[in-house]
Amino acid sequence: MIISVEKAVTAQNDLIAARLRERLGDEKVFCLNLIAAPGAGKTSLIEKTIAGLGGRFGILVVEGDPRTSLDGDRVTAAGARAFQINTLGGCHLDARMVQVELDRADLGAVDLLIIENIGNLLCPAAWDLGEDVRVVVSSLPEGADKPLKYPETFSLAQVLVINKIDLGPFLPVKAADIRAAALRVNPGLEVFEVSCLTGAGLDQWLTWLGDRVGQKMAELGPKDPLPRSGPSRDPLG
């Protein structure tokens, strides 16, 4: 006897993520899921975001790393609350890990939740964390071939931040090349070009993010949970 299932393998994770999304909607917390290769500058972007928006919004950061609390310490030093998850080798965060952290958080004073995923361009893509917006950070030295090599990650994101544009004069790759390759895989991407070192381009990022956080805070009533499960988890299909 054959039982029809027609569900994404990740259906259980999608269910937990949908509940998280609902809770964050009720609490009016705008949530980012930051995905990037190790060293692309996720934590630097978070530090700059805290510096730029920390005065206006309550910011909570959930830090994912295989080991150490180094990033959590950087976030704390930058002036925001941080929960550090250590996956002990696990290559991505899943919704249950985030749920455990949020269950011990009082979200009353939080307007912006930033989840920094494990440094990895491959594995985090399939695991919904209940975020409003998924951001890929790709830095100039990584080259322009990453969108084609990791299409899941780029096609599932809504925003691309190209970091380290200050290195432009020293590298053959141009930010425009990365932008074009990413738009090929996902024409709907919103793209920001920044340098977390010099501060170039960060104003546009902060303006965009501040607007989105403000919009979420102004929403009336409980938000409808987004239906994420269902047969074709293929986000593009």
Next chain:
Amino acid sequence: MHEMPFTQALIELALDKAEGKKILKIHLRVGWLSSIVPESVQVFFDHLSRDTLAEGAALDFEFVPISLACQACGRVLDLPYQPSRNPRQALAQAFRDGCPCGAGKLSLAGGLGFDVAGVEIEDSV
């Protein structure tokens, strides 16, 4: 390593659907462009299904074509699965070739998911 959490999740999903019956076969649908390697899923499955009702079940993989949408004419092109070809190369080639309409750029529109299509269970006696 990449396939381990997926394999654990698919076993849990299949066991849930089988409702206490022995599982004979699990039908899986893999996007050709997804980063899922069936051989690796099989290795993890053999270990993770041990001592469960899914132990010994066959895994059947069906590949879903990569699909590309033309941004000018709206046409959707499928790149059917070819076992001997690297899907990323196929995708790059299709991007270079563009749409037969000659006008539009192609963008990725499908071929990434990993689904459990169905579960074959032992008939009740």
